[in-house]
Amino acid sequence: MKQDGSVTLFNQWRKKMRAVVIHQAGAPQQLAMEERPVPQPKPGWSVIRIRAFGLNHAESITRRGGSPSVQFPRVIGIEAVGEVAATQSPALTVGERVTTLMGELGRQFDGSYEEYVLVPDTQIYPLPLSGDWAQLATIPESGYTAWGSIKNCQIVAGQSVLVRGGTSTVGIAAIQLMTAMGVHVTATTRRAEKSAFLKRQGAEAVVLDVAGKLQTTANYDAIIEFVGEVTLLDSLTHLKHPGGYLNVTGELADQWTLDGFSSFNIPSGSYLTSFQSTDINRQWLAEMMQLIADKHLEFPIGAQFTLDEIVAAHELLDAGTADGKIVVTV
Structure with missing residues (x-):
């Protein structure tokens, strides 16, 4: 269902979601699963249904308290792939494949370690690639x-x-x-x-x-x-x-x-x-996606976990022994 042709009333069938929340800095065991309300779209911000995300060294630093600008409690995670779940933006279509990364995702506002995420429209990018979600999650950051x-x-x-x-x-x-x-x-x-x-x-x-x-x-x-x-x-x-x-x-x-x-x-x-990936150049991102599509590139998955296994995923992240991206499916 849609309201005014733009906002999907997904909250009619899904009011709660799972989110991994950090309340205080420390070991992977500080990553706690909680039930939270599904976020709602608002002007300039849309909701993405997260399908998968990759882990990054920066997230381990944040989890351990090494990012002074990040205030807990916080859902961390600086990248994700998924689908637009709800939007008020005419530039976005409910159900389209997208990615989001960087900016203040998982730092000044909640990030990808959850089932749905509320993201500024300016930080949502097309994902014009085929393949399963786990493989797509190796790409963005x-x-x-x-x-x-x-x-x-x-x-x-x-x-x-x-x-x-x-x-x-x-x-x-x-x-x-x-x-x-x-x-x-x-x-x-x-x-x-x-x-x-x-x-x-x-x-x-x-x-x-x-x-x-x-x-x-x-x-x-x-x-x-x-x-x-x-x-x-x-x-x-x-x-x-x-x-x-x-x-x-x-x-x-x-x-x-x-x-x-x-x-x-x-x-x-x-x-x-x-180079810092904080601000995304949309043209560069599109060029990279095109090269990946044209050359059929696949970045290796070092290990794959579910959201329920996030502690084990971070333990492997800290160990630094995975040959490829550690991916979490949602």
Whole structure:
């Protein structure tokens, strides 16, 4: 049923939903299942029926109290895929497949660890891809963060690019996307046994990272730095110059500043930049979705859980041993 052609009266048949709520920071056991009212649409905000979402390192940080701007109680979760359940926006259609990610999702307002989520219309994006919900949930945050980093570095076919932190979910996405573009990709890992996995994702070569030092003398047209500040200086020594780009994207080592850094560490004539996925460029997101569709890319699922298994999912997230995205179906 619809009211005024726009608002689905889903509240007539579903008044309550399950939501995973954090009341105080701590271990995965702080993730508590609760029953809550289903949110209602309002001007500028629509309701998404969540079908699945991927887990992110940032959510572990928030759960442990590492995000000072996040006030508990809060439903965390910075990305989701699903369907429009109720809307007052003429630009959205009830039942269409969509994704939402970043902005203040799961931070200043409740996020994806629930069955329905109320999201600003400006943070709802088309999901023009087929496939099951679990597979689609591997894409939004990892894919867009990787794609934004690629765009920042102005990477084109034929270049040689190093992905530092290649086994991370965003590293895997970057490898697959650039391989599909015709880029020569080298990936790094701290564990030699991960080399075969990285090559299956499309990496032409794998370099070991030993105590923050790459075991190679090679230089690259671009470097996407997902580990962060702890390896930044070493990465800069492997950047071609002039004209090379190094993009800092991730902080997998949980270090946010670098003592003793000098601008003269940047090779002469090359560029150091950064990318954050907080604000979404709709054109870039659409380009990424099109590349995934055209090349039939599938980012690997490291493990799959249900919403009832969210504690176990976070325990695996903290362990860091999943080869691919940890996905939760709802």
